[in-house]
Amino acid sequence: MCYTGNMNPIQQKLLDIAKLEDIEQLRRVDLVEMVNCEYPSQITHHLRQLVKRGDLVRKDGRLVPALATNAGVIRIPVMGEADCGEATKFADGRIVDHLAVSPSVIKPKLSERLYALIARGDSMNRAEVRGKTIEDGDYIIIEKKDTYVPVDGDIVVSIIGGLANIKRLRRDNARQRLLLLSESHRQEDYAPIVISENDDFMVEGKVVDVVKGVKV
Numbered sequence: 001m002c003y004t005g006n007m008n009p010i011q012q013k014l015l016d017i018a019k020l021e022d023i024e025q026l027r028r029v030d031l032v033e034m035v036n037c038e039y040p041s042q043i044t045h046h047l048r049q050l051v052k053r054g055d056l057v058r059k060d061g062r063l064v065p066a067l068a069t070n071a072g073v074i075r076i077p078v079m080g081e082a083d084c085g086e087a088t089k090f091a092d093g094r095i096v097d098h099l100a101v102s103p104s105v106i107k108p109k110l111s112e113r114l115y116a117l118i119a120r121g122d123s124m125n126r127a128e129v130r131g132k133t134i135e136d137g138d139y140i141i142i143e144k145k146d147t148y149v150p151v152d153g154d155i156v157v158s159i160i161g162g163l164a165n166i167k168r169l170r171r172d173n174a175r176q177r178l179l180l181l182s183e184s185h186r187q188e189d190y191a192p193i194v195i196s197e198n199d200d201f202m203v204e205g206k207v208v209d210v211v212k213g214v215k216v
Contacts, residue, residue: 010035011046015055015065016077016095019113020144022062023047034094073100076116076141082157082164084121084134084182099139099211106141106209113144116211117157117164123182123190124166127155129210137213140166142205155207160193161200166207167193 013035017023023031028040037043047063050056056063078097099116106114116139124134134140134155142157150156152171157164158180167180176197182190195201 008046008049010037010042011050011055013095014043014046014050016098018056018063018065019077020115024063074103074106075100076114078116078118078139080117080164081120082117082140082166084119084124084136084166084184101211105211114141114208115144115205116141117166118213119166122186123184124155124168125184126187127168127183129155129207132210132212134166134207134210135213139211139213140207141209141211143208144205148203148206150203150206157204157207158195159202159204160195164204165193169203 014023014031017026017031017034026034028043031043032038032040035043047056051063055066057066058064076099077095078099080094080096119134119138119140120136122136125136127134129140132138140157150169152169154169155166156169157166158169159165165180168183170179170181172179178195178201180193180195182192184190
């Protein structure tokens with residue numbers, strides 16, 4: 001099936017949510033708020049329609065969007081912004097826009113569970129992902145994996161006290177702590193962020209690609 005511009009907006013939002021979450025495990029009342037409809041019965045109706053048309057398919061025990069594109073374009077939900085410097089952007093899990101890209105721009109094998117954030121700041125403008133630096137206004141592409149354990153050196157999106165941040169993760173095993181490092185042309189302006197086991201911290205996902213923003 002193909003996603004089209006004429007799809008019911010509630011159904012499109014449900015598809016976007018299903019890219020990132022096990023939608024059958026979410027409460028209907030929570031989905032009502034997430035897609036901005038009125039009744040839980042609407043959620044049930046639209047999910048059935050998506051399954052009936054083949055837009056949602058069962059894979060590995062969960063409902064996921066069928067790998068379908070419109071004219072060869074992949075739609076990636078944009079979940080807001082994330083800071084490259086000090087974390088100041090709240091990560092509230094809401095879809096604010098969509099990024100339409102050709103499959104040739106990103107790795108096709110990573111196209112199932114991707115979302116995007118808009119990078120803000122210049123503290124990662126020397127870091128490279130697939131040969132592309134992360135500059136202010138670029139779209140960073142994150143792969144969401146339930147079983148993801150960050151490897152030393154991964155560029156990650158972390159959530160610190162509810163705020164989203166883009167950094168290079170380093171493991172300081174000797175001191176049992178994590179370091180979140182900047183890679184900037186103004187490196188002296190950005191001190192490492194030190195994370196201990198008692199901090200309100202989680203790794204949301206790994207940065208797997210960058211779509212360069214339009215400079216105006």
